[in-house]
Amino acid sequence: MTPVPPPAMLDITCLRRVRPWGGDPVDIAMDAGTITAIAPAGTAPIGVREFDGRGLLALPGIVNAHAHVDKSWWGLRWQSYGGEGSTEGRIRHERAEREALGIPSFERSAHVLREFVRHGTTAIRTHVDVDDGIGLRGIEAVEQAAAAYEGALDVRIVAFPQDGILRRPGVLDLLRDAAGRPSVDRIGGLDPATIDRDPVGQIDAITALAADTGVGIDIHLHDPAELGAFQIELLVDRAARLGLQGRINIAHGFAVAQLEPARRRDLLQAMSDVGVTMTTVAPLRLPQLPLAELDEAGVRFAFGTDGIRDLWSPYGTGDTLGIAWQYARAAGIVRDDDLLRVVQLATSAAAWSVGRDTHDLVEGARADIVLVDAENPQDALVRTPERALVVAGGRVLHVA
Ligand SMILES: O=c1cc[nH]c(=O)[nH]1
Known part of the structure; x- marks a missing residue:
């Protein structure tokens, strides 16, 4: 039997250079588990714990x-x-x-x-x-x-x-x-x-x-x-x-x-x-x-x-x-x-x-975000690529 290690969890404050739903690159800022701002890539104030999304497709978790x-x-x-x-x-x-x-x-x-x-x-x-x-x-x-x-x-x-x-x-x-x-x-x-x-x-x-x-x-x-x-x-x-x-x-x-x-x-x-x-x-x-x-x-x-x-x-x-x-x-x-x-x-x-009214990549939503190397949501669906990064409640839970 493989023992299961406790989950590694890392709080982050900004996901830089990601493309929500395949759109233009943005920075997604988050605080206390909530998305607080979405701004064109490179314009969000420099924070502490950041992750570079390298232009990957971002979808809601x-x-x-x-x-x-x-x-x-x-x-x-x-x-x-x-x-x-x-x-x-x-x-x-x-x-x-x-x-x-x-x-x-x-x-x-x-x-x-x-x-x-x-x-x-x-x-x-x-x-x-x-x-x-x-x-x-x-x-x-x-x-x-x-x-x-x-x-x-x-x-x-x-x-x-x-x-x-x-x-x-x-x-x-x-x-x-x-x-x-x-x-x-x-x-x-x-x-x-x-x-x-x-x-x-x-x-x-x-x-x-x-x-x-x-x-x-x-x-x-x-x-x-x-x-x-x-x-x-x-x-x-x-x-x-x-x-x-x-x-x-x-x-x-x-x-x-x-x-x-x-x-x-x-x-x-x-x-x-x-x-x-x-x-x-x-x-x-x-x-x-x-x-x-x-x-x-x-x-x-x-x-x-x-x-x-x-x-x-x-x-x-x-x-x-x-x-x-x-x-x-x-x-x-x-x-x-x-x-x-x-x-x-x-x-x-x-x-x-x-039980949520909103679950999306918008300000005020819970910071649940998944990144994949795909051109757009359709491409992500037909290829189901590896999940590159998984953020839940503002915490990184998985990095490929
Ligand atoms: O009733 C069902 C159907 C699928 N899987 C289950 O565990 N239970």
Whole structure:
């Protein structure tokens, strides 16, 4: 096992000669984790801790809006995949094998966070398993791994009932306990129809808990087509009735891409009306969420890596820009404005997913910046080059 060293963090006050979104070279000044000024290159007052960006492309830090940082075996020797193919089979396999691999633990999560940072990630929304076997231990481990970054890396937790809720007595109480922790701003759910076999029951339970405790919801919904759409309609209804507007996210939501266009248009409009958002991991063997239709309806969405190297799948590198590439490629996106939109979805337009109004290279924004050797955002997307420098909350967390 490779031990994970504590993150090296260096406060800086100015990034010189960088090209935000591919524009002219500027100097970006920052103080106490916030961008304080952006001025033409060479004109910012000389400060103390500066970094020369050498004309590299600057983008806002990459946002991973759907991760599972508690359950990876990153940092251990290769683990041969031994699970069954179904969701239920994978849950069983994970529960049987995780303790032997030290999952969950500070070390496991620390390795994953380090990989995310290396790939330019500065803000993360991670699901963390909560069940009758590990209770809240996974959340404690992720909190500890995140704390090593002293707030520079923005880590938000979804308490995730991976093994179901209604069918596992006590899990709803665990979710209530989790919702009381400052690190947890959402509670999760999982395929209410196929896991708990009670769509109304699970959705009523989590929406009532969210309304009662003030947290949001981020529910995994793999259920397909009309079965999935029915559950989305239930969530839309509860959002309106319980005052959860803008506080419900649907992760995966494969159903949306599987409906016929008129049905999808109406569903997206209903979601938009109550601020239901979506996150996708750009699954390779399924249709992609249609970018133009979501944008037209005003349904905000963002990308995530899903779990990486875990007991669900050996795949995943921790690169959310790579997931954006996969999305664009699989969706057949080639036009410049659409490629730019995909980069925005992985960065600035994902602000909502980490509770921000603004996440961009502008004065007053959090100083979360990634530099890459690319001509423009489109070039950065199609080549996904190495991240040359990663600044989070005004601190350099990674230099290539
Ligand atoms: O439910 C899911 C789906 C993907 N990965 C997980 O860990 N859980």
